[in-house]
Amino acid sequence: MIVIGELINASRKDIGRAIEGRDAAAIQQVAKDQADAGADYIDVNAGIFVDREPEHVRWLVETVQAVTNIPCAIDSPDPAAIEAGLAVHKGTAMINSISLERERCENLLPLVADTDLKVIALCMSDEGMPETVDDRLKIADALVERLTGSMVKVENIYVDPLVQPMSVNNGFGMEFLNAVEAIMERFPGIHTACGLSNISYGLPSRKFLNQTFMAMAVAKGLDGAIVDPLDRKMMANIVAAEALAGRDDFCMNFLKAFRSGLFAF
Amino acid sequence: MIVIGELINASRKDIGRAIEGRDAAAIQQVAKDQADAGADYIDVNAGIFVDREPEHVRWLVETVQAVTNIPCAIDSPDPAAIEAGLAVHKGTAMINSISLERERCENLLPLVADTDLKVIALCMSDEGMPETVDDRLKIADALVERLTGSMVKVENIYVDPLVQPMSVNNGFGMEFLNAVEAIMERFPGIHTACGLSNISYGLPSRKFLNQTFMAMAVAKGLDGAIVDPLDRKMMANIVAAEALAGRDDFCMNFLKAFRSGLFAF
Numbered sequence: 001m002i003v004i005g006e007l008i009n010a011s012r013k014d015i016g017r018a019i020e021g022r023d024a025a026a027i028q029q030v031a032k033d034q035a036d037a038g039a040d041y042i043d044v045n046a047g048i049f050v051d052r053e054p055e056h057v058r059w060l061v062e063t064v065q066a067v068t069n070i071p072c073a074i075d076s077p078d079p080a081a082i083e084a085g086l087a088v089h090k091g092t093a094m095i096n097s098i099s100l101e102r103e104r105c106e107n108l109l110p111l112v113a114d115t116d117l118k119v120i121a122l123c124m125s126d127e128g129m130p131e132t133v134d135d136r137l138k139i140a141d142a143l144v145e146r147l148t149g150s151m152v153k154v155e156n157i158y159v160d161p162l163v164q165p166m167s168v169n170n171g172f173g174m175e176f177l178n179a180v181e182a183i184m185e186r187f188p189g190i191h192t193a194c195g196l197s198n199i200s201y202g203l204p205s206r207k208f209l210n211q212t213f214m215a216m217a218v219a220k221g222l223d224g225a226i227v228d229p230l231d232r233k234m235m236a237n238i239v240a241a242e243a244l245a246g247r248d249d250f251c252m253n254f255l256k257a258f259r260s261g262l263f264a265f
Numbered sequence: 266m267i268v269i270g271e272l273i274n275a276s277r278k279d280i281g282r283a284i285e286g287r288d289a290a291a292i293q294q295v296a297k298d299q300a301d302a303g304a305d306y307i308d309v310n311a312g313i314f315v316d317r318e319p320e321h322v323r324w325l326v327e328t329v330q331a332v333t334n335i336p337c338a339i340d341s342p343d344p345a346a347i348e349a350g351l352a353v354h355k356g357t358a359m360i361n362s363i364s365l366e367r368e369r370c371e372n373l374l375p376l377v378a379d380t381d382l383k384v385i386a387l388c389m390s391d392e393g394m395p396e397t398v399d400d401r402l403k404i405a406d407a408l409v410e411r412l413t414g415s416m417v418k419v420e421n422i423y424v425d426p427l428v429q430p431m432s433v434n435n436g437f438g439m440e441f442l443n444a445v446e447a448i449m450e451r452f453p454g455i456h457t458a459c460g461l462s463n464i465s466y467g468l469p470s471r472k473f474l475n476q477t478f479m480a481m482a483v484a485k486g487l488d489g490a491i492v493d494p495l496d497r498k499m500m501a502n503i504v505a506a507e508a509l510a511g512r513d514d515f516c517m518n519f520l521k522a523f524r525s526g527l528f529a530f
Binding site: 085142166167169171172173174177181199204205208209212213215216218219220236237240241243244246248249250251254255258263265 | 269318392431435436437438439442457464468472473474477478479481482483484501502505506508509510511513515516519520523528530
């Protein structure tokens, strides 16, 4: 499971302020905290600053990478912002995210074509959000075809089947989970990743629902997650579910996390 | 999801003593506590008292049913004990459990033949414990064939695929989970049920592992569980996972549990 730490997002008030004020120490603390908590990628998002997004993303990548050895997930639909981030990024970045929306796809495909970049591919098209397993598979088919047709290795693709709120339709959870399973089966070597907090939108006990849903998604094959790595219970669920799913040889990672106190709630 | 409360088991010291001393109040308290916590069946097991098992089971069924309206899961491989329990049971009992072991199967099949009893069918044969999905499916095939051939409705069968410890083999979790999924697909209308604490045998943080594994099993279709209903976090996982799996219309059960404080850890 790769964990993409989601906290450096300009839509969070403290982060937005730190970006505008060029408060490198504040950003670096959040980056280090996430890396220490087990993040594999640090997401950087400056999407609320429409005009200045490229320069902000560039600064974020430099600032984050000055204090961590892990790569960034450059989080924007804007090719200029992604290019600005990539220009200074060390190591292999992740692009968050391409989709099947025509404009987004046409703009971003050239950036990832024939590279080793990791790419999150959202199951979204100009027809809107998918609801069923079949909706998602159709979009995934087209996305994977375009990406691999542009010489992106299937191993570098993280399909995000998009979680929809179960408060809207109580079948949305299983449609998502079954889509994860179907995508992992259909494209050997591919990955799936998502932010799953949408599942609990409009309901109480959201954190607990999100944590529980994470374990369920791991059972169906999910191997990437965009989460808050400082949510210890979420990380505990991920570590435990990975071990239970047989993805942790000799439970080494689970036992290490246990010794570090991760399961001491 | 049906929840089978496991606490009235003579192998637990307090319960063994209460059975021997005919301490009805003690047994009834445990029965009521489990029913109040959401159990659908109360398991009764007097297996440690080899010679006196039938009379003890009979007393347990009478004692439990004097204070609860829910049925018992009569838990014995001994047909005499099961008959003794059934003789006084009100409503439709569950038999825990038949298996493909020749003696057990031949002894118990006549008791459940052509009845409306619910039956837990263990994926165990004289060749021992199954390890792979295929091992389990072979046994499940034979068990379902025998049971339905004896006029037991498929809707009354709860196949227990048997959980094996992941500390022995880290693939055992997924073999079990995939067996649940395969059994639910193969026999429309059937159920699966199990006690799943074996998964964490030999590891630390067992309760947390068991709770996480429950959510994963629900994602794969598990709809019966032999658990301690007084383990609030386990029950919280079950209620949340059921809602997330779309088995809780309008999240009514989840919201009721929320209002009762189930998620206030």
